[in-house]
Every structure is written in C-alpha cells, then in structure tokens.
Amino acid sequence: MIRDSLKLGRASAAFALSATITVLFNTFLACAKDAYQPLSRFMASLAGHNWTTQGLADLVIFFGLGLIFLQTGWAGKMDPRRLIFLLTAAVVVAGAGLFVWYVLV
C-alpha cells in the first residue's frame, strides 16, 4: 500500500507563503494609496500609473520572497495545513476587505 505524503515540496511551500504575504501586501497597498494621495502620486511617477506600479511591486514581492523562502527553507518547516489555511484566509480577507473598504470610503 502506498502512503500519501503529508508534506509540501520546498518550492510549493516557499511560494505559498510568498503568495500569502503578497496578497496581504496588495490589499494593504490598495487601501493605503487610496487613503493617502501622495503615495498614489509617487507610485504613478514610478511606472506611469499607480496601478501599474502596484502590479509590478506584487510580482517583485511574490517572486523575490518566494526565492528567499526557497533558499532558506523556512516555509518548508511550517505545517502544510497552516500554509493552506493562511493562504485561503489571506484571499478571503483581501476580497472582503477591498470590497468593504471601497464601500465605506
């Protein structure tokens, strides 16, 4: 009988943690630039539009942190169930948080 493994691979765990952090960063940045216009203008000055800068920042953070976590192996030491929960919770917080933010502001 073949037993299922209960561990995520190094890359899978590293980029799961990186995706979780990036999703939360993206949500925070969207609210921050909406609340503080100088930040929005600064971001617009970097890549022509604040939305473009935000997208590029998300990509840099996702791949940058993913590679760092892959090198260090931190994420691989975490319980995979916790990683799955954190990623799901981050996406739920992002979706609901963004919607509520734009309804209220």
Add this chain to the structure above:
Amino acid sequence: MKLTISDVVLLGHAACGILGTLAALWVFVEVLNAREENARRIRWGATAVVICMCAACVLGGYWYLTAYPAEKAIILKGPWPSAHNVFMETKEHLFFVTLILALYLPIAAAEQLDANAMARKMVLCVALLIVLTGMAIEGAGAIVNHGVKVALLSGN
C-alpha cells in the same frame, strides 16, 4: 458592425479571464481524481490558467490605462457611480490576487499529486480560490459595463 482595437482588447480581456477561470475549474476537477495518468493534464491545465490570466492582465491593463478614463467619467456622471467607486476599484485590485494565485498554481501542481495529500489540498484550494475570485471579477466587470449603459441611457 464597426469593431475598434479598444473593443477587441476589452472583449479579449474578458474572454481570457473567463477561460482562465474555466481552466482553474478544470484543474480542480482533475485534482479531485488525481492519478499518475492525469498528472500531465493537471500541469497543462495549470499552465493554461497562468497563460490566460497573464493575457487577461496585459489586455485589461492596456484597456484600463488607455480607454477606461473616458468611461469612468461617464459612469461618475450617471445614476450608478458605485459601478466605478466600488466595483471597478475592487475588481482592479482583486485581480492582482487572482494573478498571484494563477502564478502559484503551476508551482503547486508540479508536485506528485497522486501521492501527496497535502499537495492535492493546496492545489484544490488555490484552483477554487481562482474560480471564486475570477467569477467575482467577471461579475464586477458586468456591473461596470452596466454603469456605463445606464449613464448613457439617462442622457449623461
């Protein structure tokens, strides 16, 4: 029918978004029954998700930066300003969440899913989140579209 570049870009953006969402649903269904035989199909599905979502991002981003400002002005003068203030704002930022999930999916799907319960759970979770956020974004797009329509119909 006169079709402009802007129309093609906008419709291409929506089409790529829905194809990416459907590809994520395909991955979800395949992973429910993950075996050695369908491992290649799962990886192809995950690759299709990332290609479609990247194309949706490039097309949507181009349209958002070049054509949307005029539509935004129309929406804000019309009876549904929240089509922009709430739904477009949420959509344009939630899309990055879907894009990050789409970029992660092929990494998670590269594992030996038929012999790894946690990897299967991760891929199921990520694929389902792509489907749910993708559907929410498509719905928001329809509301933005309707915001322009009701503004034009009300004479603004």
